[in-house]
Amino acid sequence: MAGELILVVEDNERNLRLVRDVLHHGGFRTIEASTGEDGVALARRHEPDLILMDVQLPDIDGVEALGRLRRAPETAALPVVAVTAFAMKNDRARFLAAGFDGYLEKPISVRLLPAQVQRFLTARETEAPR
Numbered sequence: 001m002a003g004e005l006i007l008v009v010e011d012n013e014r015n016l017r018l019v020r021d022v023l024h025h026g027g028f029r030t031i032e033a034s035t036g037e038d039g040v041a042l043a044r045r046h047e048p049d050l051i052l053m054d055v056q057l058p059d060i061d062g063v064e065a066l067g068r069l070r071r072a073p074e075t076a077a078l079p080v081v082a083v084t085a086f087a088m089k090n091d092r093a094r095f096l097a098a099g100f101d102g103y104l105e106k107p108i109s110v111r112l113l114p115a116q117v118q119r120f121l122t123a124r125e126t127e128a129p130r
C-alpha cells in the first residue's frame, strides 16, 4: 500500500518542504509544483494517486486549477484535496461544493498528515458509486 504518489501544489517553499518531508517519512512518494499551472501539467504527466492543492497560489488559484483538472479527461477523476489557510467558517462547504474531494486546514499537522493522506486515498478506493 505504501509508496503512493502524491502531487503537492504549494507556493510557500517552507510549507512545501515540510509537507514533502512528512510525506516521505510516511512512506509516500511526492512530486511538487509551486504554481497552479505547473501543478496541472504535472498531474497530466504523472497521474498521481492524490493531489494536495494549496488554494492561494501565485498564478491561477487552486479552485481554477481544480477546474482545469476536472475538464481534462485524463485528470478528471484524480482525487484533489484543498489545502487552505482561510479560517472562515463556511470554507469547508465552499471547497467541497467547488468539487474538491476533501479539505485540509493550514497549518498542516506534522503528526496527523500521513494518516489524513492515507484516509483520503482509502476513501477514494472504497467510495461507492453514486
Ligand SMILES: [Mg+2]
Pocket: 010, 011, 012, 054, 055, 056, 057
Ligand atoms: Mg499559497
